[in-house]
Amino acid sequence: MPTENSTEQPRQIVIVGGVAGGASAATRARRMNERAEIILLEKDPDVSFANCGLPYHIGEEIPDRGDLLVATPEFLRQRFRLDVRTNHEVIAIDRSLKRVQVRKTDTEREGETLWIDYDKLILAPGASPIHPNLPGCDAPNVLTLRNLVDTDRIKAYVDQANVQRVIVVGAGYIGLEMVEQLVRREKQTTLVELQPHVLPLLDAEMTQPIAAELQRQGVDLHLGVGIQGVETSAGRATGVTLSNGETLAADLVVLGIGVRPNVDLAVAANLPVGATGGIEVNDQMQTHDPDIYAVGDAVEYVFGPTGQRQRIALAGPANRAGRLAGQHAATDQAAAMAPVQGSSVVRVFEISAAMTGLTEKLADRLGVAVRSVTIVAKHHAGYFPGAQAMTLKLTYDPESGRVLGAQAVGGAGVDKRIDVIATAMHFQASVRQLAELDLCYAPPFGSAKDPVHMAAFAACNQLDGVEQFQRFDSDLSSFQVVDVRTPGEISRVPLHDAPHAIAIPVDQLRDRIGELDADRPTVVSCAVGIRGHLASRILKQHGFQVANLSGGATLRNRLANID
């Protein structure tokens, strides 16, 4: 005997797409409204699976395929009384009659169509991998990875002993995860990326440790080259031709070159799409039609650092948006979807990279003025065994000091630092506030001065004019360069492209200051920037116009591998 609570009125909610927020919407709708009819339509055979886990099953790090099935149709029916219909593709929305046209895609009933009414419609169409229309790309062993069918297809090749040479095209998250898992399966793995560095979303210098790790693991890297086509023999791909004319042999080609949001259904129903190609929604995830919601990789979210809407194809926002849309569709009320920072992380063998918010690269493209600092620090107390280095780059507004983004690369703990900074960004934190955070510390976990603090201290010093930084990749030829490391360090790791650097260990700088020309613009450098900080303070207080080379020799010497 249901109560007459107004938020639990009977209604028919139709959800299109199980992954990318659809299942979240459906289960939240059910929990909020037992009296609703909830129909979940999915064009594929699987309705809700661990799409972020697919590469790991191919690599057998997740050995059991069943583990990928987060929620089977049967489970969703029993637990949530959802009317789950797989192999049901929605092909049209009739907004005036509030109904969707569905085509069955299973083999027995393929092509049958029917109409299903809705009171509230939630679109979670996701995005589809781009499969370019280049010669040979239609060969059966040239594959993309989006769902379980794709996973099975790729894994069937990988499982064959005679499939030895695999080319992965695209060094984004999926490409890197595939490469890691292919090496795990002992394949000869080649990675091709059109951009000049891996992880094109990140700033170049932050990705160099990932590239180095890939090479250490035996991956054949081809950066800054696209593919012109796929070589075939007897209808099967045998290799790839690069834009530089080179040909690479392959038994299997996996494409991870990006996704295209599935907006056709929305567009055909005259639901507007925004400037970045995603479905336009409001903070309740409603499209321009208030009875139609959209969530996931096909929509535009408010991007925290800019306040502008853009597509952000990540599982976290899709889940949260789905949950809110499901609640709103079921009860007519829900919290507003909050701005999204774009936080993400990827593991690549022994190291990881994570980011949130704006990179310098993206800021440039959007015309947003930013400043950055980069530090190199240990993930926990240096005196405790097992401390691993991380590089942390903080990007902020040069006027207000508001934190606009962060990138981290290194061993353990990069995810923690990015989560902390993303959390601070949710509250529009300034770098000054980041320096104040009270983070938990014990030697196995962190340092009393955490890498987050160190980055924030550097940014505050820069903001206050206490310290100036010189970009790691500057042309140093016109500067007086002072390398304040010890002679031993300098001879082991000379400062890249600065043969004119004057070597004065920081501990001798005060006594040997007379050897320097106080009238020349000066750059100091050490290993990572800490001694450089002190040296820059000493020289500044002696009247020098001085900057500290950001990240010291560690960061600058990545140039040797980036260029």
Added chain:
Amino acid sequence: MPTENSTEQPRQIVIVGGVAGGASAATRARRMNERAEIILLEKDPDVSFANCGLPYHIGEEIPDRGDLLVATPEFLRQRFRLDVRTNHEVIAIDRSLKRVQVRKTDTEREGETLWIDYDKLILAPGASPIHPNLPGCDAPNVLTLRNLVDTDRIKAYVDQANVQRVIVVGAGYIGLEMVEQLVRREKQTTLVELQPHVLPLLDAEMTQPIAAELQRQGVDLHLGVGIQGVETSAGRATGVTLSNGETLAADLVVLGIGVRPNVDLAVAANLPVGATGGIEVNDQMQTHDPDIYAVGDAVEYVFGPTGQRQRIALAGPANRAGRLAGQHAATDQAAAMAPVQGSSVVRVFEISAAMTGLTEKLADRLGVAVRSVTIVAKHHAGYFPGAQAMTLKLTYDPESGRVLGAQAVGGAGVDKRIDVIATAMHFQASVRQLAELDLCYAPPFGSAKDPVHMAAFAACNQLDGVEQFQRFDSDLSSFQVVDVRTPGEISRVPLHDAPHAIAIPVDQLRDRIGELDADRPTVVSCAVGIRGHLASRILKQHGFQVANLSGGATLRNRLANID
């Protein structure tokens, strides 16, 4: 040729105490002012050491004692031009003449005194371990741990093969770290704690997994008992007598029963001490005398959740306060010290516990009204191998929903969640905002719905009246209890102290609702609370007055071990 920058004027800065913020103050002062005379006075032979690392050297997880010496006097002299004077104990402050009286404590010159002038004085006296005045406690093998001398003393005993039985008194952070390291050294280890559970700072149920882990590692636990005295023979401790009359044999006794702030010097100089026994300071870390700063374990900080000043004996705030005081003493300007959340973490063998802000226990003591939710979740995607369970408790203001504290216990990743929540608390976040955070996710690192989100969702549901929670330790005898787990789960792990529970699996609840009495106050329970959430929603919408047992059987069954 120094510039005439007003912030870099010559002055004499005297710092009392190298650890607990003193060295941070000194090095920041130097970096901000090359023209200052900076004198660092330390009564011990070591000026700056890794005090959080001491137990790990005793256990030889940090094998090299030299690794504990973060900054030697020689290093500080060379790099920062600090006038470091070890074995110099400050015994009086003459505020009118702005000088301190110093007594030398090294053996050759013991008792010699001198006066040192200051323009600015920074006190970093820290705190001293409590060594109770009980019979036998003065035996040479009854020891506390604060500095390197103590470390060497304890380690010398531990290194002896015939020292086999060690009793640690006090199950706080240091006590637990000592126990872990003693087990590592294969000692027969006993832990005695006056409070009824380990980690007395935390709420009882959160500490039970730590107690279980200690027992799994063979530690002999005695909770809820104090020590009456130490048994001695020939002047050496041979055991401990407990308040319950029991006697335990020991070759070594280590006391970790708390610390006392070293405020005598300040008190003697008429610098006021606050209600919690720490030196009163303002946001610039100035005492009531603006030329005298105080930082570290002996002062009172603003505690974020209450806005009240209290002592918070942690390394992170000490470092930050030292840095700010050092800058202010050197330049007359610095940022204000921000409120401190009291974030901390401890590793105990395979598991860890971390906390920030208010516990329920502390809220009770301070008379602050709070509500809590507790969830049990995996530290990363459940389908990815190696997922470890954590229990996360969130405490918030029942009116505004403002987050006031969090506690986590479990395997990997508890530090990350507490840091994220501590960061949100820095911005006075509500549980609603916690639910919105955009955290980075990939299967090896987290879940699209992170434990932080899960806890925040539960709190939002509670705040919105969507779901009511029943305390894990409630007397359930008067309730209609519905256990919605499967029969197999229930027979393996019956719900503690609820023999009258009615077993209806959640998937059958809608069909079997007629078996329940809709007029009786009802509590539902599952394994951790997730199915209970759905069950409570179903029953609520069918007119039941229903609550979900917080943390399900997992949390409630800890009662069996807590009571």
